[in-house]
Amino acid sequence: MRAHEAGALHGDLGSRGPAWLRTPDDVNHLVPQLWPRNVARDATGTLAVGGLTAGALAEEFGTPAYVLDEGDLRSRCRDFRAAFPDQDVYYAGKAFLCRAVVRVIAEEGLHLDVCTGGELRTALAAGMPAERIGFHGNNKSVAELTQAVDAGVGRIIVDSFDEIDRLTGIARERGVRPKVLVRVTVGVEAHTHEFIATAHEDQKFGFSLAGGAAAEAAFRIIDEDVLDLRGLHSHIGSQIFDASGFEVSARRVLGLQAQIRDARGVELPELDLGGGFGIAYTTQDDPATPQDLSKRLNKIVDSECAALSLAVPHLSVEPGRAIIGPAVFTLYEVGTVKDVDGIRTYVSVDGGMSDNIRTALYDASYSATIASRSSDATPILARVVGKHCESGDIVVKDEFLPADVQPGDLLAVPGTGAYCRSMASNYNHVPRPPVVAVRDGKARVIVRRETEDDLLALDVG
Template identity: 70%
Template sequence: MTHEAGWAHAPGALRGPAWLREPADVNALVPQLWSSSAHKTEAGDLVVGGLPVADLVAEHNTPAYVLDEDDFRSRARAFRDAFAGVDVYYAGKAFLCTAVARWVAEEGLFLDVCSPGELSVALRAGVDPARIGYHGNNKTVAELRRAVALGVGRVIVDSFDEIERIAMVAADTGTTARVMVRVTAGVEAHTHEYIATAHEDQKFGFSIAAGDAFEAARRIAAAPGVELLGLHSHIGSQIFDTAGFEVAARRLLALHARIGAELGVVLPEMDLGGGFGIAYTTQDDPKAPALLAEQIVAIVDHECRALGIERPHLSIEPGRAIVGPSMCTVYTVGTVKQVTLDAGAVRTYVSVDGGMSDNIRTALYDADYSATLAGRRSDAPPILTRVVGKHCEAGDIVVRDEFLPADIAPGDLVAVPGTGAYCRSMASNYNHALRPPVIAVKDGEARVLVRRETEDDLFATDLG
């Protein structure tokens, strides 16, 4: 399949997406896709946190999530410093374990949780409950009772049923529940429909347009023992353009001003969400935290001036933007198969020892990822491949289209960057797979944060 004009001009060649370009050097990394310490040696070994991943694999096997601790901390500080005077909430749902929750607290960030389990991890890590926000569209009375008793900094209410529940909890316990109203701003974020959360037809929040958000604020303001802190918006995830925040801020602040004028309640806070995007492939171009901060604060200040109101205390939620680029997943190649398609085109399938059980996002969201040969240098030309998993599922795809060396072979290591967010968190035991470990690397040393599951873990809940 060679041609003087390049591989794509050869008879029967497959052509990947328009944005994917054949690399000049198939061994090179694209820096923006990886954690800051990631690089390759002359021999082609991928090094993260000062540790060759081949050495890590020799001790811990594959698949494995590799978390660059210094990179994680530096991204957390970058958002904290860029948004000075604004509370920055780390998204526990992106990835959370005890060590990471501790890092979040040590770097001066707040923490969002959305389940009893995430709350328990935060408490185990010693996170101050006053610096925790509790999300969720269907919180039980037991969850609310626990959150209020612990003194969680804010509960983001999501329904009229929940308002009744939290008012009851406050009355029963004689404590004050601090709440924010989750608002649907009617913004169509440019992202996958499953992670766009501010349009009208979805399960989260109270609609501004329908009047539900104002009514929610009215009911909360009238409820004894419930303190209304402000409005909360989240337009979606993997967002690159701040235009959506401009529309959301205008609508939120108009509601904020109306609540002050008609209910006589001055709301001290406002959360504009975030869900900032990261680079999974060369088509992604995320903004730096400093630029995001400059643009978002300017939007809020402009709208406040137009309404003649004081700017409320702001909080934001970067989402995947902190942990996403800090982690990669390392696999071992098991088989390489060339499949002839219609018109003589050939697809090269590279099967690895993980798959949709450790990264469901490609199958669930049609997400794009990148990959690189991680344990050696190759002098072979690049070929277009599809990296797939080992599960009994045709949709078990890890990387839909990627250039890898033509001599890719069983036993090679392949690493996929940008797997810090929603990969380990959404991992499963599909086909009774054992979930991989999370291994932190720093200064040439590895430390297991979450151990690899064993068959004993599978049998622990199987009562026979």
């Protein structure tokens, strides 16, 4: 059986064929690339992670819940550290951040990028060494920049001339010399959703390379000699599978490094190529391995530096969702099952767009499987939807589930570690789910479930 014909069957419906091609084994089977590494079905057909069944987790912690396979998270950190042994690997705080995760990535030797004062405070509260933090953002306030300078943040990625002026003023006032990178918009549009492609010219991030703003920013920092310009930063987007965009980006940003050397006699010692490496949400996705990515990125940097007579700079990468995304699945309980005129079966769960906005926001595709049992029933085409008062409240657009799916079943959606809890809302006054970490047969809450009392505590009227 080909990979795209195996269970947890997702992606474009036309590529999957009609339902009669599906068997019960298809919908019971777990495609390994979609799930955390310590997830499997036990002898009863129940989904289990780290030795704990979905039923046991639901009974103890309730649903919906984000379930983090801590062993998987640690192994992905180690995979990237092994693939980039002499470079800095930055975990994306915006994908998902809490103190427990910060401690894991710190223990595993990763760096951390943040983009707000709140993310920075969380990182510092968890004990992340400030020198291993990079601070992103297109509109950092004076308060946030001051917070970063006072904490001794390792790298501040400057994004505008206004920010250079603000940071220069803070540095002069405090008599310090913050280390900075200039974010360069290189004109490479990643093959991704428009809202997560970040290197074409018409967008809010960075200094334009083509228009000369990036060179001007670097020259200004060098000439004023207040900030410590360490290098350049480029980020072309998110959920990227094709490394060719990184190759073009590296050539262009290294060309700017050479221009700066020739104009100011300064050879910048660092280069951050960003990342945003893709993960598998469905069987149609085929992400590269960390080793493959390292090989390609290092090869192009080495060859381009040789052609430009540049010393190879110290390289940093930002894998983005590739570390945390696959390590989490969301566990729901089915509430209603509705057949709509034989067109489709709607399976409603006790969460929805408040805990995963990505389907509605990005037209993202996800997978799903019944987690509380296996089934011998014929597969049917279903749409997994949430409980919110919106017709666009869709969790999984198309999925084959067993025809006997019923209220009370547990349903698991993999690949929800990135941008689900971090973008969660209280729409319809629904409290946000907890994050439960599982490791070696033990589970603990690392972000507790919100309550309705929490919501009312902010309502001072």
